[in-house]
Amino acid sequence: MTFVGPENAEQARLLRLLRDDGPRSRVELGDALGLSRARLTAEVDRLAAQGLVETAGPAASRGGRRSSLLRVAAQVRFAGVAIGPAEVDVALTDGELTVLARRREPVGPRLGPEATIARTLELLGKVRAELGLGRLSGVGVGLPAPVSFRDGVPVSPPALPGWHGFGVRDVLAAELGCPVLVDNDANVMALGEQHAGTGRAFDDFLYLKLGTAIGCGMVLGGTLHRGATSGAGGIAHLRLGEGDGDGPLCGCGESGCLEAYCGDDALVREAMAAAEAGRSPALAARVAEAGGLTVADVARATTAGDPAAQALVRGAARQVAHVLVGLVNFVNPGIVIIGGTAPGVGPTMLAEIRSVVYRRSPPLATGSLPIVLSDLGDRAGVVGAARLASDHVFAAP
Amino acid sequence: MTFVGPENAEQARLLRLLRDDGPRSRVELGDALGLSRARLTAEVDRLAAQGLVETAGPAASRGGRRSSLLRVAAQVRFAGVAIGPAEVDVALTDGELTVLARRREPVGPRLGPEATIARTLELLGKVRAELGLGRLSGVGVGLPAPVSFRDGVPVSPPALPGWHGFGVRDVLAAELGCPVLVDNDANVMALGEQHAGTGRAFDDFLYLKLGTAIGCGMVLGGTLHRGATSGAGGIAHLRLGEGDGDGPLCGCGESGCLEAYCGDDALVREAMAAAEAGRSPALAARVAEAGGLTVADVARATTAGDPAAQALVRGAARQVAHVLVGLVNFVNPGIVIIGGTAPGVGPTMLAEIRSVVYRRSPPLATGSLPIVLSDLGDRAGVVGAARLASDHVFAAP
Numbered sequence: 001m002t003f004v005g006p007e008n009a010e011q012a013r014l015l016r017l018l019r020d021d022g023p024r025s026r027v028e029l030g031d032a033l034g035l036s037r038a039r040l041t042a043e044v045d046r047l048a049a050q051g052l053v054e055t056a057g058p059a060a061s062r063g064g065r066r067s068s069l070l071r072v073a074a075q076v077r078f079a080g081v082a083i084g085p086a087e088v089d090v091a092l093t094d095g096e097l098t099v100l101a102r103r104r105e106p107v108g109p110r111l112g113p114e115a116t117i118a119r120t121l122e123l124l125g126k127v128r129a130e131l132g133l134g135r136l137s138g139v140g141v142g143l144p145a146p147v148s149f150r151d152g153v154p155v156s157p158p159a160l161p162g163w164h165g166f167g168v169r170d171v172l173a174a175e176l177g178c179p180v181l182v183d184n185d186a187n188v189m190a191l192g193e194q195h196a197g198t199g200r201a202f203d204d205f206l207y208l209k210l211g212t213a214i215g216c217g218m219v220l221g222g223t224l225h226r227g228a229t230s231g232a233g234g235i236a237h238l239r240l241g242e243g244d245g246d247g248p249l250c251g252c253g254e255s256g257c258l259e260a261y262c263g264d265d266a267l268v269r270e271a272m273a274a275a276e277a278g279r280s281p282a283l284a285a286r287v288a289e290a291g292g293l294t295v296a297d298v299a300r301a302t303t304a305g306d307p308a309a310q311a312l313v314r315g316a317a318r319q320v321a322h323v324l325v326g327l328v329n330f331v332n333p334g335i336v337i338i339g340g341t342a343p344g345v346g347p348t349m350l351a352e353i354r355s356v357v358y359r360r361s362p363p364l365a366t367g368s369l370p371i372v373l374s375d376l377g378d379r380a381g382v383v384g385a386a387r388l389a390s391d392h393v394f395a396a397p
Numbered sequence: 398m399t400f401v402g403p404e405n406a407e408q409a410r411l412l413r414l415l416r417d418d419g420p421r422s423r424v425e426l427g428d429a430l431g432l433s434r435a436r437l438t439a440e441v442d443r444l445a446a447q448g449l450v451e452t453a454g455p456a457a458s459r460g461g462r463r464s465s466l467l468r469v470a471a472q473v474r475f476a477g478v479a480i481g482p483a484e485v486d487v488a489l490t491d492g493e494l495t496v497l498a499r500r501r502e503p504v505g506p507r508l509g510p511e512a513t514i515a516r517t518l519e520l521l522g523k524v525r526a527e528l529g530l531g532r533l534s535g536v537g538v539g540l541p542a543p544v545s546f547r548d549g550v551p552v553s554p555p556a557l558p559g560w561h562g563f564g565v566r567d568v569l570a571a572e573l574g575c576p577v578l579v580d581n582d583a584n585v586m587a588l589g590e591q592h593a594g595t596g597r598a599f600d601d602f603l604y605l606k607l608g609t610a611i612g613c614g615m616v617l618g619g620t621l622h623r624g625a626t627s628g629a630g631g632i633a634h635l636r637l638g639e640g641d642g643d644g645p646l647c648g649c650g651e652s653g654c655l656e657a658y659c660g661d662d663a664l665v666r667e668a669m670a671a672a673e674a675g676r677s678p679a680l681a682a683r684v685a686e687a688g689g690l691t692v693a694d695v696a697r698a699t700t701a702g703d704p705a706a707q708a709l710v711r712g713a714a715r716q717v718a719h720v721l722v723g724l725v726n727f728v729n730p731g732i733v734i735i736g737g738t739a740p741g742v743g744p745t746m747l748a749e750i751r752s753v754v755y756r757r758s759p760p761l762a763t764g765s766l767p768i769v770l771s772d773l774g775d776r777a778g779v780v781g782a783a784r785l786a787s788d789h790v791f792a793a794p
Contacts, residue, residue, distance in 0.1 A: 229729055360636050367626075
């Protein structure tokens, strides 16, 4: 299949503008891009001939002849794929990254890459069939793993044994016949926030992803920062203990990693300990009933005001906060957006994180720094993955 | 005075190329900038007419007619000013930021802004007279303080009482009649490394400034990252202690700040303690001789192999290293460059920092990460300040 995309920097900017801001008149586009009327017409004509831009309907009149709105063409369709430790989440979007159809399915965390990618392709087939869609313009994929962005493969992922070096990008691209981009899940969710969340209004922000796997995406100067070996934001396995072997055992095999203190598994482990030690009758009752605990149980107990549950969630948040103090002083972001927590846990964590960060930081970095929970909820992953794909497809050659 | 600078993005790129890479032929410039011969000639003619570019001499022949080299015009002259806690350092450079003349003078750390700026103007006058130079194209200034880059003023600087909000930029610009840019010293030194040091080869690097005042400049994607309120890199007053009041008292009034553990003042304090406790006969002898210690004494004792001096330098380095572990995992730079240490202290600090960072980091971020001492030495400040000025003067309008 021939790749269709912008032919120059102006066409790329025009497509991104229509993607981010929706349908616009030719006058508005010319003003926003600083292009003459003749040049704009020429570029729009080329994009229309390629099937990337189309007329949407009449624009509001400024007096005189009525002009029509332009938009990203209806045949431009992206897919966003968020592969989590326990779920595959797939969405189809239009050229403005509005979700048109979505399917989610639980997968075992140890299913392995071949089977997980096969399930992903099945789900993509279902949503495409739902919309009667033949062709995809591009697919973005977020993985709960360090990812070599250049190669499109996970790199030594502690939570995904068997995935190291698996060619996620190339396997999907060969099956789907369109560009496929693969990135770390926190990076992808930061892109989702940049497109459709609170991050939209900020050039510099941190997206702190809590939950099962912990990570941080950072948008600096309007661009996702991936680092020299696309390892930026890798905070999960920072070791908080002073000596080797200090702190709880982590899924990565080391001890005392941040994730081992405050990932979902740590919350469940601490909750079990509280139940067994008789510190929480509510959690003990749940263990007796269900034979064990999940993070949803911890969240329910926290929301219900169980003191032991609240204490362990706050304790986990304090560990996150100590790391975050360093990050916000170092990066000086415009806002910190927190996502990925189990529903019910977020507000308690947020309160504790704010308390520590504001108390322990010099004023220049945090004096006017908002720290908020994501308002995108669980859409950040798929929208961000679609954005990842569109950034590539709508890039200048 | 009318401001002279590039009229468009191509002229700006051309000037920066000649600044960074030195004299170039028209053919090389056209290739590097992707400009047609006609377009290049037109832009070069405009820059020459403005006195920004001139002919340098014959280029090596590619066969056929010999062409001439172009360079930044000789009348383009920048000044770099590095104001330290104990010194004002002033240099004049040509358009390639080569230092042509330099003067340094000790100033008391508490001299206050008016007197310090007056001394700076005197020194600038002397180096200009030395070179018979009338006009400056731009002046950059580095301050050992948090700086509002937009406003050109220091913000609540713990080490510079009386400087808060002082209009360093506007006062100097009014006196000198040219653009003046003011930034934090670690940022300025990072720009120096980017122009003339090891940082030249890296798009993403951290410049860790130790010494009296501690800071970190970060170049990401080839651009200095200043953050939302130009507070990025502010690590000096991260509090390492767990509780309020833990750790040594810091010059900022708080306790347990990174700088209070490993700034030069901390080294001297610990060295005095070692001398008084009888742990270092060498340091005790120096106290008896000189009535006190300076960081140069600590450095000499460290170089001479005094175990107590080496131990306290390594202890300070470990505190820096624990912060650096977080930074490198978070930012994933291509290299870490360390500068600002007293001569003699650097190698011992470097060894300890490397040991901690490599041992405590997951491999993706640090597997191929060099950590090196700056090879620019004490020129980083003035060269970086000249670069700061030139970045502004050579920017597209």
